[in-house]
Amino acid sequence: MKYSTVLAGALLATTVMSQAFAQEAGNVTVVLGEEPDLVEPCMATRSNIGRIVLQNISETLTELDVRGDEGLKPRLAVSWEMTDASTWRFHLREGVKFSDGSDFDAQDVKHSFDRAQSDQISCEISRYYEGIDITPTVIDPHTIDFTTDPAQPILPLLLSLLTIVPSETPIEFTREPVGTGPYILSDWQPGRQITLERRDDYWGDAPEVQTAKYVFRSDPAVAAAMVSTGEADIAPTISAMDATTDMDVAYPNSETTYLRIDSSVAPLDDKRVREALNIGIDRDAFIGTILAEGTQVATAINVPTTLGWNPDVKAFPYDPERARELLDEAKADGVPVDREILLVGRTGNFPGATETFEAIQSMLNDAGFNIKLQMVEVAEHEQYYSKPYVDGRGPILVGAQHDNSRGDPVFSMFFKYDSEGRQSGIADQKVDDLIAQATAATGEEREALWSELFAYLHDDVIADVLLFHMVGHARVGSRVAFTPTIATNSQLQLSEIGFR
Amino acid sequence: MKSMLGKRAVSSFVSLLVLIVLVFFLSRLTGDPAALYLPIDASEAMRENFREINGLNDPVLVQFGHYLSDLVRLDFGDSLRKARPAIDVVLEAFVWTLWLALITMVLVTVAAIVVGALAAFNVGRGFDRVASVFSLIGASAPDFWVAIVGIVLFSVTLGWLPTSGTGTIWHWILPVAVLFIRPFGLILQIVRGSMINALGSAYVKTARAKGVKNRPIIFVHTLRNAMLPVITVIGDQAAALLNGAVVVETIFGFPGVGKLMIDSILQRDFNVILAAIMVTALAIFVMNIVIDIAYALLDPRIRT
Numbered sequence: 001m002k003y004s005t006v007l008a009g010a011l012l013a014t015t016v017m018s019q020a021f022a023q024e025a026g027n028v029t030v031v032l033g034e035e036p037d038l039v040e041p042c043m044a045t046r047s048n049i050g051r052i053v054l055q056n057i058s059e060t061l062t063e064l065d066v067r068g069d070e071g072l073k074p075r076l077a078v079s080w081e082m083t084d085a086s087t088w089r090f091h092l093r094e095g096v097k098f099s100d101g102s103d104f105d106a107q108d109v110k111h112s113f114d115r116a117q118s119d120q121i122s123c124e125i126s127r128y129y130e131g132i133d134i135t136p137t138v139i140d141p142h143t144i145d146f147t148t149d150p151a152q153p154i155l156p157l158l159l160s161l162l163t164i165v166p167s168e169t170p171i172e173f174t175r176e177p178v179g180t181g182p183y184i185l186s187d188w189q190p191g192r193q194i195t196l197e198r199r200d201d202y203w204g205d206a207p208e209v210q211t212a213k214y215v216f217r218s219d220p221a222v223a224a225a226m227v228s229t230g231e232a233d234i235a236p237t238i239s240a241m242d243a244t245t246d247m248d249v250a251y252p253n254s255e256t257t258y259l260r261i262d263s264s265v266a267p268l269d270d271k272r273v274r275e276a277l278n279i280g281i282d283r284d285a286f287i288g289t290i291l292a293e294g295t296q297v298a299t300a301i302n303v304p305t306t307l308g309w310n311p312d313v314k315a316f317p318y319d320p321e322r323a324r325e326l327l328d329e330a331k332a333d334g335v336p337v338d339r340e341i342l343l344v345g346r347t348g349n350f351p352g353a354t355e356t357f358e359a360i361q362s363m364l365n366d367a368g369f370n371i372k373l374q375m376v377e378v379a380e381h382e383q384y385y386s387k388p389y390v391d392g393r394g395p396i397l398v399g400a401q402h403d404n405s406r407g408d409p410v411f412s413m414f415f416k417y418d419s420e421g422r423q424s425g426i427a428d429q430k431v432d433d434l435i436a437q438a439t440a441a442t443g444e445e446r447e448a449l450w451s452e453l454f455a456y457l458h459d460d461v462i463a464d465v466l467l468f469h470m471v472g473h474a475r476v477g478s479r480v481a482f483t484p485t486i487a488t489n490s491q492l493q494l495s496e497i498g499f500r
Numbered sequence: 501m502k503s504m505l506g507k508r509a510v511s512s513f514v515s516l517l518v519l520i521v522l523v524f525f526l527s528r529l530t531g532d533p534a535a536l537y538l539p540i541d542a543s544e545a546m547r548e549n550f551r552e553i554n555g556l557n558d559p560v561l562v563q564f565g566h567y568l569s570d571l572v573r574l575d576f577g578d579s580l581r582k583a584r585p586a587i588d589v590v591l592e593a594f595v596w597t598l599w600l601a602l603i604t605m606v607l608v609t610v611a612a613i614v615v616g617a618l619a620a621f622n623v624g625r626g627f628d629r630v631a632s633v634f635s636l637i638g639a640s641a642p643d644f645w646v647a648i649v650g651i652v653l654f655s656v657t658l659g660w661l662p663t664s665g666t667g668t669i670w671h672w673i674l675p676v677a678v679l680f681i682r683p684f685g686l687i688l689q690i691v692r693g694s695m696i697n698a699l700g701s702a703y704v705k706t707a708r709a710k711g712v713k714n715r716p717i718i719f720v721h722t723l724r725n726a727m728l729p730v731i732t733v734i735g736d737q738a739a740a741l742l743n744g745a746v747v748v749e750t751i752f753g754f755p756g757v758g759k760l761m762i763d764s765i766l767q768r769d770f771n772v773i774l775a776a777i778m779v780t781a782l783a784i785f786v787m788n789i790v791i792d793i794a795y796a797l798l799d800p801r802i803r804t
Contacts, residue, residue, distance in 0.1 A: 037579075037581040037582045037583075038581075038582065038583060040583075045539075046539070119549050119553075120553065121553070122537065122538065122546065122549065122550045122553065124538070124539060124542075126546070127538075127539060127541060127542050127543065127546060130543055130545070130546070131543075172583075173583040175583075175584070190582075190589070190592055190755070191592065191593060191596070191755025191760075192665070192666055192755050193665075215665055215753060216753055217664055217665075217751075217753040218750050218753075218759075219750060219751050221648065222651060222663055222664050222751055222752070222753070225651055225652070225655060225656050225663045225664075226663050226664065228656055229655055229656055229659065229662075229663055231662055231663055231665070377766075378536070378766075379530070379531055379535065379536060379766075379768075382535050382536070382540065383535075385540065386535075386540060415541045422540070422541060422543070423540065423541075
């Protein structure tokens with residue numbers, strides 16, 4: 001009797017409570033790994049902000065198609081063309097209103113650009129326009145010219161990162177973002193949740209989602225559990241270990257893992273040694289073991305969907321015997337191959353990071369290297385990874401990840417390979433020239449130049465040890481229809497979410 | 501009693517000052533916030549601009565001077581990351597921590613005293629054994645493990661409680677339960693030990709000889725005398741909770757001050773670190789005074 005009462009009570013509690021935590025129709029809850037510090041449109045290139053703001057609250061003139069292969073699509077601009085070698089003209093969409101009721105026009109675009117470039121605030125978007133002199137000129141309310149020096153063949157792509165705010169927006173960071181997007185920020189309880197509400201006067205098609213609630217859990221196991229229990233609908237990043245249910249999907253997350261070689265220090269200045277590093281690692285052995293199934297072996301710092309990615313570049317085979325021979329040859333020529341090489345990895349860089357770097361260390365030592373592994377925190381990692389490098393340093397390999405889902409290698413190449421690049425481990429005149437030429441080129445010529453650079457870096461310079469294009473895992477609840485893409489790391493458009 | 505509290509206040513104020521100086525300079529030793537705030541590809545010019553906007557280019561002593569003069573006007577400065585007053589950020593989080601600590605400590609204190617007193621009265625018998633074993637397990641189980649097991653069992657498998665977050669009273673049960681276990685185990689052991697001592701004392705034997713019943717012996721005579729060491733431990737445990745229950749806050753997505761402190765240290769958000777330390781230090785100072793008063797009320801010898 002007593003037992004059955006308890007049981008009945010428990011069952012009742014279960015039903016009552018599962019209803020209490022269930023979601024209303026038209027609403028979704030998204031559980032993210034970290035809360036954004038700001039919901040500031042000009043910081044939308046930062047992933048934790050972009051996932052909430054980009055194309056939901058704030059829109060851009062152009063948009064890169066990541067689901068199909070349409071390339072750059074119109075958004076707030078309907079079309080664009082070059083009027084001369086250094087000027088791009090954008091024709092803006094008419095009849096668009098900001099969520100504060102004001103009309104969208106060319107003045108807003110100019111103000112958004114000027115605000116992002118202002119030296120009174122640190123807008124993250126501005127780094128994409130560094131080194132280019134860009135002057136926006138309003139032609140009429142729905143036409144704007146951008147004059148650049150030097151010529152910017154990919155300016156329309158660069159403008160896919162510029163979020164548009166009304167011209168009344170003050171320069172300082174705002175906590176009440178106003179945009180042209182289909183949603184407004186309706187509630188923000190710091191530390192707890194952010195809520196977006198659908199607008200009725202959006203210029204485009206009305207999305208299915210009425211209200212989106214974002215909550216934040218730094219433990220991916222808890223995020224995954226929330227989707228299982230129905231408390232949340234989408235957890236865009238859960239760990240591979242938890243991705244065991246049929247709600248879980250793997251997707252390429254646009255991160256490339258590699259070892260940056262500092263080729264100015266012996267023995268890493270010897271090309272044979274760099275080749276030995278590359279063939280001394282059994283990349284295939286990681287996939288499906290330490291790293292998730294679906295991880296791809298990389299032959300370039302950029303993912304295969306990037307312009308100019310070169311399919312003719314083949315991954316280095318695993319050949320420890322040959323690696324030993326190469327080291328012996330180098331040694332015979334006086335290269336100090338026995339010198340201890342420091343391998344620096346970042347704790348928690350990706351799930352299984354420590355195990356991955358430990359396995360790499362062990363494989364390379366088996367191939368005849370003398371590798372010492374050091375796992376460090378993010379701030380210390382940055383000191384190894386970015387210039388200025390320390391004087392009098394020993395040979396260093398830095399394990400790192402690079403994310404470029406923006407479709408063009410220009411967002412990577414200068415930083416990672418130019419002699420002046422902040423994270424570059426090489427100084428090669430031909431590389432510098434190719435980067436400069438490709439950056440200034442358009443169309444097929446641009447594609448061909450990037451292709452040539454990818455092959456040259458991988459086969460001739462052997463600039464680094466390229467390892468993997470990584471996959472992420474998302475858990476999507478049964479109520480909603482959503483397929484993550486390569487862009488899910490940086491944005492999550494609510495209009496792409498449907499209900500089942 | 502007044503002079504005791506006065507001395508306490510002065511020494512606490514001095515400690516607070518030393519703490520400000522130490523934390524101000526130590527946090528700046530961790531490095532340059534610009535390196536973490538800006539993306540890894542950002543140029544030196546962008547970093548320089550960031551440092552200029554945020555006054556990080558001034559000599560450290562000048563920064564310290566600015567900080568102190570602002571502090572006198574109760575201005576803790578803006579959070580570097582959140583671009584709003586650091587004190588607002590901290591107080592928002594601290595309210596949650598305060599409630600969490602208060603609810604947990606009230607439950608712990610009541611439960612530990614009742615169970616501990618009963619265990620002491622039944623030394624060596626079944627109730628005592630069971631209470632001791634469970635409290636030892638509780639005091640030694642790692643809280644992240646208890647938290648995850650709690651979520652798997654009560655949220656995912658049984659569906660009785662929400663996994664995490666805030667919003668309803670149900671959301672408080674798991675975090676409070678996880679926080680409850682360790683101090684409960686510890687305080688229960690202290691209550692039990694202290695009560696066993698007191699129960700063996702001469703005045704209890706006298707009371708028994710006079711025919712006083714068990715319940716008044718425990719709750720009127722012995723408990724009051726056995727409380728002094730217990731209050732010390734309650735104070736320690738409450739202070740630990742006021743500093744933030746980092747693990748519980750992280751796992752349950754609870755917006756408390758512990759995780760805020762860790763995050764602001766990792767992000768080098770100096771003003772938030774200092775504001776958080778000031779607020780928690782003040783709270784602990786107030787709590788210590790409450791404990792001193794409690795001591796004085798329980799033990800007349802301390803009042804003089």
